[in-house]
Amino acid sequence: MFVTVLFALLFYVATAIFLVGLGMRIARYARTPAPLKIPTTPAPTTRGGVVVRMGTEVLLFNSLFKANKWIWLFGFMFHVALALVLLRHLRYFLDPVPTWVVLIQPFGMYAAFAMVIGLAGLWARRVFVERIRYISSPSDHLMLALLLGIALTGLGMTYLWHTDISAVKLFFTGLMRFELNPLPTQPLLLLHLFLVASLMVIFPFSKLLHAPGVFFSPTRNQVDNPREKRHVANVKWMIAVEKPAASADQ
Amino acid sequence: MANFETPELQETVEIPALKKGVMSHSRPFVSKEQFQAPLGFPGELADDWKDVAIAKLGELLKTNRALQVFMDSCVKCGACTDKCHYFLGTSDPRNMPVARQDLLRGVYRRYYTLPGKYFPKLVGATDLTEEVMDQWYSYFHQCSECRRCSVYCPYGIDTAEITMATRDIMNAVGKGQKYSNEIIGKVFKIGNNLGLPQPALEDTLLGLEEDVKDETGIDVRFPLDEKGAEVLVVTPSADFFAEPHIDGLIGYAKVFHAAGISWTLSSHASEAANFGLFIGSNENMKKIAMRIREAALDLGVKRIIFGECGHAWRVAYSYLNTLAGPFDFLDPRYPVPQHICEFTHDLIQRGVITLDKSRNDHRRVTFHDSCNVARASRMGDMPGGQFVIPREVIKAACNHFYDMAPETIGEATFCCGGGGGLLTDDLMELRVKGALPRMSALKQVVEEHEVTHMAAICAICKSQFSKVLPYYGFQMDQIISVHQLVSDAIVLDAQQ
Amino acid sequence: MPIEAGGKTYETDEEGYLADLNDWNPDLATAMAKADGADLDENHWEVINFLREYYEEYQIAPAVRVLTKAIGKKLGPEKGNSKYLYELFPYGPAKQACKYAGLPKPTGCV
Numbered sequence: 001m002f003v004t005v006l007f008a009l010l011f012y013v014a015t016a017i018f019l020v021g022l023g024m025r026i027a028r029y030a031r032t033p034a035p036l037k038i039p040t041t042p043a044p045t046t047r048g049g050v051v052v053r054m055g056t057e058v059l060l061f062n063s064l065f066k067a068n069k070w071i072w073l074f075g076f077m078f079h080v081a082l083a084l085v086l087l088r089h090l091r092y093f094l095d096p097v098p099t100w101v102v103l104i105q106p107f108g109m110y111a112a113f114a115m116v117i118g119l120a121g122l123w124a125r126r127v128f129v130e131r132i133r134y135i136s137s138p139s140d141h142l143m144l145a146l147l148l149g150i151a152l153t154g155l156g157m158t159y160l161w162h163t164d165i166s167a168v169k170l171f172f173t174g175l176m177r178f179e180l181n182p183l184p185t186q187p188l189l190l191l192h193l194f195l196v197a198s199l200m201v202i203f204p205f206s207k208l209l210h211a212p213g214v215f216f217s218p219t220r221n222q223v224d225n226p227r228e229k230r231h232v233a234n235v236k237w238m239i240a241v242e243k244p245a246a247s248a249d250q
Numbered sequence: 251m252a253n254f255e256t257p258e259l260q261e262t263v264e265i266p267a268l269k270k271g272v273m274s275h276s277r278p279f280v281s282k283e284q285f286q287a288p289l290g291f292p293g294e295l296a297d298d299w300k301d302v303a304i305a306k307l308g309e310l311l312k313t314n315r316a317l318q319v320f321m322d323s324c325v326k327c328g329a330c331t332d333k334c335h336y337f338l339g340t341s342d343p344r345n346m347p348v349a350r351q352d353l354l355r356g357v358y359r360r361y362y363t364l365p366g367k368y369f370p371k372l373v374g375a376t377d378l379t380e381e382v383m384d385q386w387y388s389y390f391h392q393c394s395e396c397r398r399c400s401v402y403c404p405y406g407i408d409t410a411e412i413t414m415a416t417r418d419i420m421n422a423v424g425k426g427q428k429y430s431n432e433i434i435g436k437v438f439k440i441g442n443n444l445g446l447p448q449p450a451l452e453d454t455l456l457g458l459e460e461d462v463k464d465e466t467g468i469d470v471r472f473p474l475d476e477k478g479a480e481v482l483v484v485t486p487s488a489d490f491f492a493e494p495h496i497d498g499l500i501g502y503a504k505v506f507h508a509a510g511i512s513w514t515l516s517s518h519a520s521e522a523a524n525f526g527l528f529i530g531s532n533e534n535m536k537k538i539a540m541r542i543r544e545a546a547l548d549l550g551v552k553r554i555i556f557g558e559c560g561h562a563w564r565v566a567y568s569y570l571n572t573l574a575g576p577f578d579f580l581d582p583r584y585p586v587p588q589h590i591c592e593f594t595h596d597l598i599q600r601g602v603i604t605l606d607k608s609r610n611d612h613r614r615v616t617f618h619d620s621c622n623v624a625r626a627s628r629m630g631d632m633p634g635g636q637f638v639i640p641r642e643v644i645k646a647a648c649n650h651f652y653d654m655a656p657e658t659i660g661e662a663t664f665c666c667g668g669g670g671g672l673l674t675d676d677l678m679e680l681r682v683k684g685a686l687p688r689m690s691a692l693k694q695v696v697e698e699h700e701v702t703h704m705a706a707i708c709a710i711c712k713s714q715f716s717k718v719l720p721y722y723g724f725q726m727d728q729i730i731s732v733h734q735l736v737s738d739a740i741v742l743d744a745q746q
Numbered sequence: 747m748p749i750e751a752g753g754k755t756y757e758t759d760e761e762g763y764l765a766d767l768n769d770w771n772p773d774l775a776t777a778m779a780k781a782d783g784a785d786l787d788e789n790h791w792e793v794i795n796f797l798r799e800y801y802e803e804y805q806i807a808p809a810v811r812v813l814t815k816a817i818g819k820k821l822g823p824e825k826g827n828s829k830y831l832y833e834l835f836p837y838g839p840a841k842q843a844c845k846y847a848g849l850p851k852p853t854g855c856v
Binding site: 486 | 760761803804805806808809810811812815828832838840841850852853854855856
């Protein structure tokens with residue numbers, strides 16, 4: 001029971017920090033003015049074009065592909081696998097389980113391997129490529145360790161030490177209704193859940209902010225139409241009544 | 251004079267092994283009180299400079315979404331690490347875009363994020379110290395704000411934005427760069443970067459009229475401050491002063507003459523470049539931009555056209571409408587502003603002017619895409635028009651055109667090595683080394699296609715290459731203006 | 747870094763350009779050239795004198811083209827080109843010759 005209460009609290013707190021922290025960050029990005037037009041050109045000249053550009057960035061990592069095929073390969077592999085794995089996990093939170101979630105289960109299971117390979121590839125580059133080693137701080141390694149830990153503990157439960165997954169589901173669906181159902185105390189499960197909660201807590205304060213950040217990146221989300229449409233923003237230097245340039249003479 | 255070694259030209263772009271700190275000595279002269287004051291900056295570091303700097307950073311984070319998002323979003327993936335020409339030319343790891351950004355990001359994390367406040371070592375957060383400020387001064391003056399890294403970053407992080415912000419912070423505490431700030435002062439006082447007063451400009455333009463008359467027998471005018479002209483031409487003051495820039499100016503004049511469109515230069519806005527961009531000072535950038543609006547209103551023109559100037563075209567194309575608009579008093583049939591290449595291209599397309607390509611048969615030409623034209627602006631209606639239109643103009647003016655390797659042109663173009671406020675003699679080592687990728691690409695087309703000349707549409711590129719080409723075994727006059735090709739090929743009435 | 751000429755010391759900026767234009771005298775030009783390892787002959791002086799005259803009138807150094815044209819008129823058309831000027835002043839006529847003439851350094855994208 002102690003474990004159940006502890007993890008219930010942990011997940012309530014982690015979810016709160018995740019949602020509030022991320023929400024505040026996104027609000028901050030949205031509120032901060034982008035005073036000037038700075039799309040990296042060639043850039044789309046219409047809103048629709050920007051949606052396509054953002055789509056290729058977020059779904060295909062277009063710029064990264066141009067930059068470096070290895071980083072793209074490992075990064076893309078990891079992110080697609082992570083998405084599949086996350087979607088697969090919806091079955092532990094939704095009742096009844098939607099058909100499409102059932103259908104992706106087998107892909108989600110194998111995706112975990114792709115996730116591990118992707119993470120291992122990225123970590124290997126971080127360790128062995130001199131340039132990337134130079135720019136890495138301890139937190140960059142820890143982040144990979146954390147993600148790898150989550151993936152490996154998950155894989156462990158799928159293939160080696162099974163846990164009572166229906167009890168886990170009862171625990172989480174219960175949490176969503178503010179009811180406490182007992183959580184199995186299998187160590188691998190507890191470790192998996194602890195790492196996931198840690199990730200949620202870290203998210204709004206770390207480089208994981210790249211996920212919302214990319215959508216707010218002016219070099220990618222601005223329309224290239226400064227001559228056609230006057231871009232204005234509410235910043236002091238722009239709206240201040242200007243002195244004529246000649247007054248700077250003295 | 252040179253106390254450094256010019257790097258060896260390479261077959262393809264080679265990624266060097268890291269040599270830590272080899273460029274930490276490179277730093278431009280620090281500005282003095284006399285150059286700081288006209289821009290509204292303190293003359294020297296005050297006792298409370300750290301607080302001022304941290305507060306300024308906070309202010310910028312609140313007023314520039316790009317900076318805030320870029321500070322948070324980097325995942326250290328390494329995609330940008332081999333993209334900067336200064337890194338490729340110097341091997342100094344601090345010239346890798348992410349490592350340069352981290353000089354500011356470390357301070358941001360320390361003072362503006364929770365993990366940086368409580369676990370600085372873990373996340374690479376650093377206190378702002380004099381040593382950090384020295385590193386800022388050194389390495390944020392080894393970024394030419396060329397945006398090449400931003401093309402490859404999966405989040406579009408643009409180091410140029412971070413360089414501009416850091417230079418803005420440094421100016422706010424009184425640690426400005428002499429080159430840029432002295433020049434901005436001259437723009438306010440005299441009207442252009444050179445400090446070329448109206449009478450000297452007038453004399454130079456009269457001299458050019460004589461020269462063209464001697465050469466062609468035709469009265470091609472170089473009008474100054476002529477009210478009621480159709481077009482105001484705003485061009486870098488280097489076009490009045492330096493080689494090969496001035497041959498481009500002669501080209502513009504011949505195009506206007508042949509097209510029969512009246513035009514004028516302005517002594518009030520006798521400079522296209524806006525160095526406010528380089529130092530990240532929006533206030534000063536706006537003030538400089540306003541001169542152009544004032545000149546257009548005063549002279550009663552209907553159109554504004556910019557001459558060959560890379561960063562100027564960025565500010566003109568992307569910012570002028572924001573900084574000095576709206577331009578509803580101009581002829582709405584034309585974009586405001588237009589680039590001289592757009593103008594000439596249109597005239598060629600419509601058959602208004604005629605070019606005799608054979609007059610450039612002694613030249614085999616390649617084209618250097620200037621960084622800020624390529625990655626921060628556009629020409630024409632289509633995305634990428636900034637690559638197509640200048641090439642179309644060149645191809646209409648000469649028979650032999652050859653592009654450099656695709657990974658070194660277009661959106662992937664390498665900076666000349668002198669952009670972003672670094673075109674100063676006190677940074678000669680950096681300029682020579684930063685030119686390595688471009689020089690290597692040039693060598694390749696020289697060997698493969700016997701290219702004799704490289705054309706460009708940026709005053710900085712032209713000056714930088716004139717100076718740097720000889721270091722790599724080329725001739726200084728192998729760099730030319732695009733409108734010099736037009737000038738030599740254009741058929742003027744009396745010659746027909 | 748101050749420079750000495752004719753027993754007097756003169757202030758210069760970081761790059762050796764004279765701080766006060768009015769301090770200039772021919773000895774100073776010779777001393778500056780010597781510091782660069784160069785001797786000034788009459789051809790150099792033609793350029794330096796022209797620069798000073800032009801500056802007197804216009805408060806700025808002449809454009810390279812104006813300079814070459816003037817030198818061409820004075821010393822003959824074969825010398826009225828920038829190649830010749832670069833032979834005289836290898837670090838660039840605009841910058842090196844301006845320095846010896848006591849003029850401020852041309853600034854901007856040049």
